[in-house]
Amino acid sequence: MKVVAGIDVGKTRLDVSVSAGPVRGFDNTPAALAGLERWLRSQAVTDVVCESTGGYECALVRRLQSPAWSVHVAHPNRVRHFARAAGHQAKTDALDAQMLARYGAVFDLPGVVAKDADSEALQDLLRRRKQLVDQRVQERHRLHQGRTQGAHTSTQRHIQWLDEEIGRLDEEYRKALEQSVALSEAAALYRSVPGVGELTAATLVGYLPELGQYRGKEITALVGLAPWSSDSGRHQGYRSIRGGRGRVRRVLYLAALSAIRYNDDLRRFYQRLRKRGKTGKVAVVAVMRKLLLLLNAIAHRRTPWVQHQAKAG
Numbered sequence: 001m002k003v004v005a006g007i008d009v010g011k012t013r014l015d016v017s018v019s020a021g022p023v024r025g026f027d028n029t030p031a032a033l034a035g036l037e038r039w040l041r042s043q044a045v046t047d048v049v050c051e052s053t054g055g056y057e058c059a060l061v062r063r064l065q066s067p068a069w070s071v072h073v074a075h076p077n078r079v080r081h082f083a084r085a086a087g088h089q090a091k092t093d094a095l096d097a098q099m100l101a102r103y104g105a106v107f108d109l110p111g112v113v114a115k116d117a118d119s120e121a122l123q124d125l126l127r128r129r130k131q132l133v134d135q136r137v138q139e140r141h142r143l144h145q146g147r148t149q150g151a152h153t154s155t156q157r158h159i160q161w162l163d164e165e166i167g168r169l170d171e172e173y174r175k176a177l178e179q180s181v182a183l184s185e186a187a188a189l190y191r192s193v194p195g196v197g198e199l200t201a202a203t204l205v206g207y208l209p210e211l212g213q214y215r216g217k218e219i220t221a222l223v224g225l226a227p228w229s230s231d232s233g234r235h236q237g238y239r240s241i242r243g244g245r246g247r248v249r250r251v252l253y254l255a256a257l258s259a260i261r262y263n264d265d266l267r268r269f270y271q272r273l274r275k276r277g278k279t280g281k282v283a284v285v286a287v288m289r290k291l292l293l294l295l296n297a298i299a300h301r302r303t304p305w306v307q308h309q310a311k312a313g
Contacts, residue, residue, distance in 0.1 A: 003044050004046070004049060004101045005017070005045045006096075007050040009053045009057045012027065013028055014032075015097040016097055020099075020105070023093075037064060041068065047104050048064055049104035050071075051096075051100065061073060070109070074100065113213060115209060116180075118176065119183065121176050122173060125173040126207070143155050174202075186211075188201075189305075190299075194264075195262055203247065207248050212299025216293050223248050224244020224249050252292060255291060256291055259291055260287060269287060
């Protein structure tokens, strides 16, 4: 029988409800997590559901990942929509814990794939790199907004520092890949596909460990590349993509643009779609989806890309 524990994660506190019952509080510390784990076992819990909270949930998820139960990290928007559909407008930590338990009881939620310390270190470096790249874009936009030479020079100095720091982080994430045999082998497999560069491969290793473990439809939905229908009666609406892991989707977009130029199979696929009247954007998204399926097959088979393999996607 399915017994779900909903856990509302805060910076210093965890509110836990089993089967939407009374809420029990725990500190969000290593010692308290050990006590939480023992208590969950005593409650015969089979599934644990928490929300993504910007990193505060990482220690909890890492501690609870075991064959004893499935741990799912839910998107906060989905849980909030579920609560509103159930008629619950109020929002407190205790109510959130109970709602997470109900959410897990209603839906068949996949458990997160366990990450080792090497994967988490790589992800941390890539996250920091993305933060600095975003800052650099903002500073470049501000470069010509300064009305004085002093403001302009300050912006230039900051851009130069960001360039140097991003370069250092590039070296750091490369070292992180090299230090792990499993991660470096996976990245090498992904880079064997024309169009998939170093940063794309590292992002896939760090942010999509499910590659090779999920089926085609599951992996495209996870990334947010599964087309959503919008039909009603005789009206056939425009298919669109949304949700999923935006960071992975962004690097796949750039990889697809590169693959259209340098990957013969995917270029011909793109050209066929364009000849059939598909818009450039729709055709690129289709290439992204096909590229993702190809990478998923490569990760599953543990064999590098070969010419015409894209036809299997």
